[in-house]
Amino acid sequence: MSRVHDDPVAKPGRLEEPADETLLAGLAAGRLEALDTLYDRYRSMAFGIARRITADDALAEDVVQEAFLGAWRGADRYVPGKGTVRTWLLSIVHHRAIDAVRRRRPAAELPSEQDGARTPEPLVLPDVWGEVAGNLDRDAVRAALGTLSDVQREALELAYFSGLTQVEIAERTGVPLGTVKGRVRLALGALRRELESSGAGGAS
Amino acid sequence: MTQPRTIDCETVRDLAPLYVLGALDAAEAAAIREHLAHCDDVHAELQELAEDAGSLLLSVEPADPPAAVRSRLLAAAESDLRDGRHPSVAAGVPVASDSAGDAEARDRPLPPAAAPAPSAVLPPAAASVPPATPARNDSAATPAGAEPVARSATPPVDLRVERERRRLRWATLGAAAAILLAFALGGYALTLRGQLADEQAYRQAVDQALQLAAEPGSATAVLAGAANASAGLGVIGADGRVELAMRGLSSTPGREVYTAWAIGPDGKPRSLGDFEVGGAGTGVASGTSPVTGAGTVLAVTREPGPGATTPTLPIVASGSATSASG
Numbered sequence: 001m002s003r004v005h006d007d008p009v010a011k012p013g014r015l016e017e018p019a020d021e022t023l024l025a026g027l028a029a030g031r032l033e034a035l036d037t038l039y040d041r042y043r044s045m046a047f048g049i050a051r052r053i054t055a056d057d058a059l060a061e062d063v064v065q066e067a068f069l070g071a072w073r074g075a076d077r078y079v080p081g082k083g084t085v086r087t088w089l090l091s092i093v094h095h096r097a098i099d100a101v102r103r104r105r106p107a108a109e110l111p112s113e114q115d116g117a118r119t120p121e122p123l124v125l126p127d128v129w130g131e132v133a134g135n136l137d138r139d140a141v142r143a144a145l146g147t148l149s150d151v152q153r154e155a156l157e158l159a160y161f162s163g164l165t166q167v168e169i170a171e172r173t174g175v176p177l178g179t180v181k182g183r184v185r186l187a188l189g190a191l192r193r194e195l196e197s198s199g200a201g202g203a204s
Numbered sequence: 205m206t207q208p209r210t211i212d213c214e215t216v217r218d219l220a221p222l223y224v225l226g227a228l229d230a231a232e233a234a235a236i237r238e239h240l241a242h243c244d245d246v247h248a249e250l251q252e253l254a255e256d257a258g259s260l261l262l263s264v265e266p267a268d269p270p271a272a273v274r275s276r277l278l279a280a281a282e283s284d285l286r287d288g289r290h291p292s293v294a295a296g297v298p299v300a301s302d303s304a305g306d307a308e309a310r311d312r313p314l315p316p317a318a319a320p321a322p323s324a325v326l327p328p329a330a331a332s333v334p335p336a337t338p339a340r341n342d343s344a345a346t347p348a349g350a351e352p353v354a355r356s357a358t359p360p361v362d363l364r365v366e367r368e369r370r371r372l373r374w375a376t377l378g379a380a381a382a383i384l385l386a387f388a389l390g391g392y393a394l395t396l397r398g399q400l401a402d403e404q405a406y407r408q409a410v411d412q413a414l415q416l417a418a419e420p421g422s423a424t425a426v427l428a429g430a431a432n433a434s435a436g437l438g439v440i441g442a443d444g445r446v447e448l449a450m451r452g453l454s455s456t457p458g459r460e461v462y463t464a465w466a467i468g469p470d471g472k473p474r475s476l477g478d479f480e481v482g483g484a485g486t487g488v489a490s491g492t493s494p495v496t497g498a499g500t501v502l503a504v505t506r507e508p509g510p511g512a513t514t515p516t517l518p519i520v521a522s523g524s525a526t527s528a529s530g
């Protein structure tokens with residue numbers, strides 16, 4: 001009935017939430033409760049991103065579910081030195097959402113591809129990810145985006161949030177491929193400088 | 205199998221911004237991944253660009269997904285474990301005997317896919333969070349930071365029993381499972397704080413409660429506290445058996461205990477027994493209630509010593525039982 005308590009390693013009073021990396025270790029070990037906690041922590045950001053890219057609530061729900069499932073199955077592929085868990089996870093959401101909108105588009109709109117290219121592929125986890133600093137917030141990034149030129153911001157948003165490829169972006173904006181490439185490179189560089197100089201990114 | 209196009213370092217650098225933004229077509233992206241997998245250059249510029257792109261994720265307005273997404277996610281993850289699709293169970297933990305369905309996963313040798321490059325795994329951290337029912341001796345014998353243990357040797361758990369347990373839980377609880385599971389998951393932080401004994405006892409109690417809840421005529425109460433985060437799951441069987449698992453309780457110093465009560469239609473509290481609470485904040489109790497069925501209230505009070513016959517107010521947590529079926 002009663003139970004003797006012995007917590008040789010317990011730290012009374014230490015009640016902070018488990019770190020993201022700890023949760024990910026839990027995912028790798030097959031612990032549903034760690035997945036549940038991680039989901040709780042990032043579901044809003046994940047759904048926000050998925051909805052922004054897909055512009056379709058039902059599809060965005062599937063994207064979020066599949067992305068967390070991908071993290072669940074691939075948690076041991078997260079490499080701590082490469083960036084935060086948050087960005088790794090949200091990068092999976094991003095990947096998955098881009099996949100989903102491309103798959104959704106009618107075949108006629110797809111750029112010519114070899115046969116079989118449309119068969120569903122296994123989830124590709126991001127091999128690079130990261131962020132300037134963990135303490136960046138939405139306002140800082142939006143402010144930094146606001147300092148870009150209109151064409152740079154447009155190129156960045158089409159590239160990152162529309163699911164369009166470089167070829168499609170060039171067609172849509174009526175500029176050569178090389179210009180698209182140059183714009184996104186400049187835009188990313190300007191974004192970084194702005195975030196660094198605004199101090200939002202800290203010195204890390 | 206189509207061979208990805210071969211590209212050189214210069215092309216990778218040229219396409220890098222589009223790659224990190226996800227604006228390459230599938231073949232181009234595959235070619236870059238293929239290059240990165242074999243190139244001696246670490247392509248640090250990719251990492252930097254990925255950081256810039258990653259910051260864009262933060263510009264998006266968050267939005268809450270419907271609750272159903274969580275249920276579907278957890279159900280899918282659960283079936284991963286059941287069907288051996290998750291790396292932690294697909295790695296071929298040896299078990300004594302098994303049904304045909306599980307044999308496939310068990311006999312599969314450690315697949316290359318589940319054994320990533322050493323730099324990409326987290327063996328010490330993962331090993332400190334065993335999948336289930338850890339044996340304390342085993343844990344002590346493999347301290348974190350020791351040489352990486354082969355994953356197949358790590359989980360000190362009888363997979364067959366574990367799978368049976370999970371199958372039972374889901375098969376019998378049906379629609380109620382998602383709600384009950386969501387509650388059961390509340391013990392997560394315990395393991396992560398290293399309080400394995402408490403975690404084990406709590407989990408066991410939740411499992412017993414869930415199994416009892418699956419029996420005909422049982423009633424389930426979710427206990428909630430007023431001020432703090434204390435909560436619990438209590439189930440009363442048709443025969444009066446009670447299984448109770450509580451979390452979020454403050455610990456009991458000295459002779460103090462928590463006492464569980466069942467309160468029937470007559471409003472008279474009957475003690476179900478006492479339990480102590482340690483640093484993990486969990487407590488478990490099982491007993492027999494003279495009153496059963498929906499409407500029975502389960503409550504927990506804090507008492508100066510064991511054996512209380514009337515509750516000392518205030519009530520720490522309580523909940524009214526409802527029929528568990530459906």
Ligand SMILES: [Zn+2]
Pocket residue numbers: 212213216239243244245247
């Ligand atoms: Zn290279």
